[in-house]
Amino acid sequence: MPEGHTLHRLARLHRRRYAGTPVRVSSPQGRFSAEAAALTGQVLTSVEAHGKHLFHHYGPHGTVHVHLGLYGMFTEAVLPVAEPVGQVRMRLVGRTHFTDLRGPTRCELLSAPEVEALVGRLGPDPLRSDADPDRAWRRVCRSRASVATLLMDQSVVAGVGNVYRAEVLYRQRVPPATPGRSLSRERWDAIWADLRHLMGEGVRVGRIDTVAEEHHPDVTGRRPRNDRHGGEVYVYRRAGQPCLVCDTPVARTELAGRNLYWCPACQSA
Structure with missing residues (x-):
């Protein structure tokens, strides 16, 4: 299972490539289709990690919470987009790159109170500046x-x-x-x-x-x-x-x- 540094690296990468602009979100596999439809075209406002959890924030439209678990992984590539390979739970397309998420333990759209409750159950993350x-x-x-x-x-x-x-x-x-x-x-x-x-x-x-x-x-x-x-x-x-x-x-x-x-x-x- 990826340890915390991997999620922080992903957060940094996704902030750089996708945050601050509208993104296209889809679910080629189909298991995240309704949530993707609600998010596509919206601005990805910020990305952060807490422990082994990754959060894509879309302002009032909610937050995508990802926990990779044992088998989850993101793959990154430059545009143009290619045909999906394997079971892609979520595809995120920005101005220059796209990323595919496969095999996560969790990929879900949460409200702000749900995110707060989830983070509240986690201990302090040594990589975060707000860690206590x-x-x-x-x-x-x-x-x-x-x-x-x-x-x-x-x-x-x-x-x-x-x-x-x-x-x-x-x-x-x-x-x-x-x-x-x-x-x-x-x-x-x-x-x-x-x-x-x-x-x-x-x-x-x-x-x-x-x-x-x-x-x-x-x-x-x-x-x-x-x-x-x-x-x-x-x-x-x-x-x-x-x-x-x-x-x-x-x-x-x-x-x-x-x-x-x-x-x-x-x-x-």
Whole structure:
């Protein structure tokens, strides 16, 4: 599932290409036809992301809410438009480009109160300027749940996925099983600051890189990572391989249906 930096990159791209002008909206697949008919020809006023959610705002005409889920994706191309390929839920056509949305978990037209209610259920997003880390801390410091569980709870922190969860806990040397209420405020602030940094870099470069310069392949002489997720990481999907810092084999377990990775030595209790 795409993590928060991907949605913020999409928001930035769609603002640049489509916001501020009338757009044509259609649903070649047919599952968004009524909503598309109500929006086509209207001005896309703004685009924003909150966590793993993307919002196309059309002023008084409503907001298109998209959650990509596991299989959703946008594809971008320059005009002229081409025949749809596959099941295109929503097509957006601007002055110079068009984008097709396929396979999302959610693609729906919401009213302003519905958008407000949805965002109200989400935790603060480290990539947003209006994020309030104190709000997340109030949930974390009272919880018996592990910090690994809390970081994946979108009502606690919005936008963090499996990669950022594993990597920020490694970088901050926090054992994943640590109960939230056992964390100090200082350590939580360090986790939050590192998330802002890592995710901000993800927006900038379009992939997740978490490894410090001294541990990069061109410095250590190791082979670069070869993984469809891209980027250099410390523990994510490296189970059984040596830790880049201490050589201890990276551990893996399942937590709430997702794989969790950590270094038993660097992240000891």
